[in-house]
Amino acid sequence: MPRRTATLIASTLTLIALLCVALLTPAPYAEMSPGPTVNTLGDYGGDTVIQISGRQTYPADGHLNMTTVRVTGADYRMNLVEALLGWARHDDKVVEHDTLYPPGQTAEQADQENAEEFSQSQDSAKVAALDELHIPVQSRVIVAAVVKGGAAEGTLHAGDVIKAVDGTKVTQSDQVAQLVTKHKPGEPVVFTVVRAADVKSKSAPTHQVTVTTRESHDQGPSRAVVGIQAGIEHTYPFTIDIKLADVGGPSAGMMFALGIIDKLTPGNMTGGNFVAGTGTIDDNGTVGPIGGISLKTIGARDKGARFFLTPADNCEEAAKDVPKGLTLVKVKTLDDAMAALTNIKSGNDAALPSCTG
Structure with missing residues (x-):
């Protein structure tokens, strides 16, 4: 066999072997790409996204679109070829797998966490929207979760309403931990509660429940704990349902709040414009940052958005690569977003606070 032919065959076989290795070798990366954008004022998957009754x-009219990022699953392992192709594509982003999924977290745990964050974002969106419209919302401190094997297991239950701790009335969830940690491990703490089963009764009885504290064994400082997680449960004067399947995480909160406000007020807030955006929201209407901002702006523009409501803390990153024809609008609060929509509706684009790099 001529030497040149032998060399060509050897090189080809080596290349095939390297390609097989690249295809079979898992890489410690995950891929992110623009996901669906959904108009909170419209329908999706056969359901009206925001449903209000009572x-x-x-x-x-118009669009108030929430945006998403599509990511590879927690159990999916990219190979080296997929990672290289992902790095080459402008509309995709390859990141270290552990930045999206902490080591040891299962796919089921990741899905559960995303679902819980999504549910919390909906709740905060409702509270913030109704507060913006000066519609009162009732709230109460509850036992959100009981730690298995913890001191309170069997005596306190998820859904119990906590009225007081050691006789001190509580109105915020963080007060519970503050009052418990005033004790030393081994000391009793008395909870005044309304049982979850009795909450809907107008004359629900209260119960005194004594729990003996234990010493914490987490990464924080040593302190007294009882093994519960306190939370806030809100009671609304009418029903607001958000129907959006296969979406998780907290980043749609601001857009949900704006959609609720638009549906509860005469006229329309967009003036028929296509506005998209993203951002977490808390009960007080503060807008927080999210991940994957550059992918969300790409997805929004591809769907036709002209304006993108951008959390202030994401502005610098988003401004580095703005899709042509899209105006980034900087917002820190729900009030900022409302003011921006007023200017967009009136065509006063010059008054919009912009994102700069």
């Missing part, structure tokens, strides 16, 4: 609503 209160007058109004037609809302």
Whole structure:
């Protein structure tokens, strides 16, 4: 066999072997890409996204689109070829797997965490929206979860309403931990509660429940604990349901709040414009940062958005690569977002606070 032919065959076989290794070798990366954008004023998957009953609503034109990022699953392992192709594509982003999924976290745990964050974001969106419209919302401190094997297991239950701790009335969830940690491990703490089964009763009895504290064994400082997680449960004067399957995480909160407000007020807030955006929201209407901002702006523009409501803390990153024809609008609060929509509706684009790099 001529030497040149032998060399060509050897090189080809080596290349095939390297390609097989690249295809079979898992890489410690995950891939992110633009996901669906959904109009909170419209329908998705056969359901109206925001459904309100028990209160007058109004037609809302235009778009207030929440945006998403599509990510590879927690159990999926990219190979080296997929990672290289992902790095080469402008609309995709390859990141270290552990930045999305902490070591040891299962796919089921990741899905559960995303679902819980999504549910919390909906709740905060409702509270913030109704507060913006000066509609009162009732709240109460509850036992959100009981640690298995913890001191309170069997005596306190998820859904119990905590009225007081050691006789001190509580109105915020963080007060519970503050009052418990005033004790030393081994000391009793007395909870005044309304049982979850009795909450809907107008004359629900209260119960005194004594729990003996234990010493904490987490990464924080040593302290007295009882093994519960306190939370806030809100009671609304009418029903607001958000129907959106296969979406998780907290980043749609601001857009949900704006959609609720638009449906509960006459006229429309967008003036028929296509506005998209992202951002977490808390009960007070503060807008927080999210991940994958550059992918969300790409997805929004591809769907036709002209304006993108951008959390202030994401502005610098988003401004590095703005899709052509998209205006980034900087927002820190729900009030900022409302003011921006007023300017967009009136065509006063010059008044919009912009994101700069």
